[in-house]
Amino acid sequence: MRLDGTVALVTGASSGIGAAASVSLARQGAAVAVVARRRERLDELAARIRGDGGDVLVIEADITQEAQAVEAVERTASELGRIDTLVNNAGVMLLGPAAGAPMTEWQRMVEINVLGLLYCAHAALPYLLKAAGAGPRHVADMVNVSSVAGRVPRSGSSVYNLTKHGVGAFSEALRQEVGQKHVRISLVEPGAVETELAGHNRPEVLETIRARFGGIERMQPEDIADAITYIVTRPRHVAVNELLIRPTEQE
Template sequence: MTGKLNTKVAVVTGASSGIGEATALALTAEGASVALVARRADRLAALQQRITEKGGQAIAISADIADENQAYDVVQKANAVFGRVDILINNAGVMQLGLIDGADTEQWRSMININLLGLMYATHAALPIMKAQGTGHIVNISSTAGLEANANAAVYSATKFGVGAFTEALRKENHIHKIRVTLIEPGAVATELGDRITDPTAKQWAQSWLETKKPLASDDIASGIVYAVTQPPHVNVNEIVIRPLDQ
C-alpha cells in the first residue's frame, strides 16, 4: 500500500477497539506499517487480518502497557521487526467514573497506571529510537476531561490533565531532536470506554449525558490524528480538540 505514510512505522496502543482500532486502519490506509498493541489478543489478531487482507502490514503484540517492562518490550519489538519507529500513538486508556467519597481507590490506581504511567512508559521507550533516527512523532490521546474537570470524573480528569502537562513538556524537550509531539483531546465519542464503568449511578449519569449529544465516531478522531502526522516535517500540530457540534 502507498500513501502519505509510506515507509513509516507506527505503534498504536489500545488498538483492539475504538479510536485505536480506527487509527490503526487509517494509518495503514496511508501506507504505514503498524504495531497493534492491546491486552485482547483475539481482537488484535482479527484487526491484523483485516489490515493484511487490504494489503497493509501489521503485527499484533498483546501487552499491558501499564507494566513498564511490557511497554518497553512493545516498542523494542516494533523496532526489531520493522527497523524503526516513526510514530507512537499513546491511545490506551480506561475511564472509571464516580464520586470521590466512597470510591474504589483501586480504580484510581488503574486509571493512573494506564492513562498516565503507561503513556509515559511507552514514550520513554520510544524516545531513544526516535533520537537516533533524527525524527519521530508522538501523539498522546487525552480528552476534553483534560480541559475541564467535572463531578463524577475527578480522577479520570486528573489523569487527562496530567497527559496534557506531560505532552507540553515533552514537546519543549524534544523539538531540538526533530521529534514532533501532538495532543489530541476528543469530546464525546461512541466507543466502548463507558461500557466498563462499574458505579451504577455514574454509569447512568454518563449514559444520560451522552444521549443529549450526537457523539463522534472513532473514525473522526483517527482523521484528526492522520492530519497531524502527515504534515510536512517542519510543521508540528501541537494540539487538536475535537468535539461533537452539540457539545
C-alpha cells in the same frame, strides 16, 4: 505526506480509536504495530489491515506492566526496523463521586492513563529521535490521546481529570524539549466518542453518563483517527501541538 517506509506503534489498538487509527495509518503506507491485551481482537484487526494490503505486527501486551510496555516497543523496532510514530491511545475512564469511590478505580486510571503512557513514551523516545534524524521523512511523531477532561474539570471526574491534565502537561514540556530535534509531540483531546470507554463504569455511573450524553450525536472512532492521521502527515516544518475535538452538540 504519506507514511510509506515508516513504522507506527499504536497502544489500545483492540477497539475504538486505537483500532481506527491503526487502519488509517496503514492506509497511509505505515507498517503498524498494534498493541493491546485482547489478542483475538488484535488478530481480527490485523486481518482487516492485511486485507487492505497493509503491513501489521500484532503484540499482545499490558502496558501498565513496564517490562511488557518496553518489550512491545523493542519488538516493534526489532521486527519492523524502526519507529517513526507512537500513538499513546490506551486509556480508561472511571467516573463517579470521589467520596466512597473504589481506590482500585483510581489506581487503574493512573496505571493506564499515566504510567502506561510514560512507559511507552520513555522506551520509544530514542527510536523517535533516531527516526527524525534518518529518513524517510526526517521527522517523527508522538501523539498522546487525552480528553476534553484534560482541559475542563467536572464534578465526578476528579481522578480522570487529574490523569488527563497530567498527560497534557507532560506533552507540552516534552514538546519543548525535543521539538527542535524534529520529534513532534501532539495532544489530541476528544469529546464524546462512540467507543467502549464508558462501558467500564459501575452501573449507577453509567446511567449518569447516558443521561448526560444520550441526546447528542457522538463522534465515531474514525473521526479521531482522521485527526491523528492529519497530525502525523503534516510536512516536516508543521507541528500540530494540540487538537480539541468535540461533537457539534456537546456543551
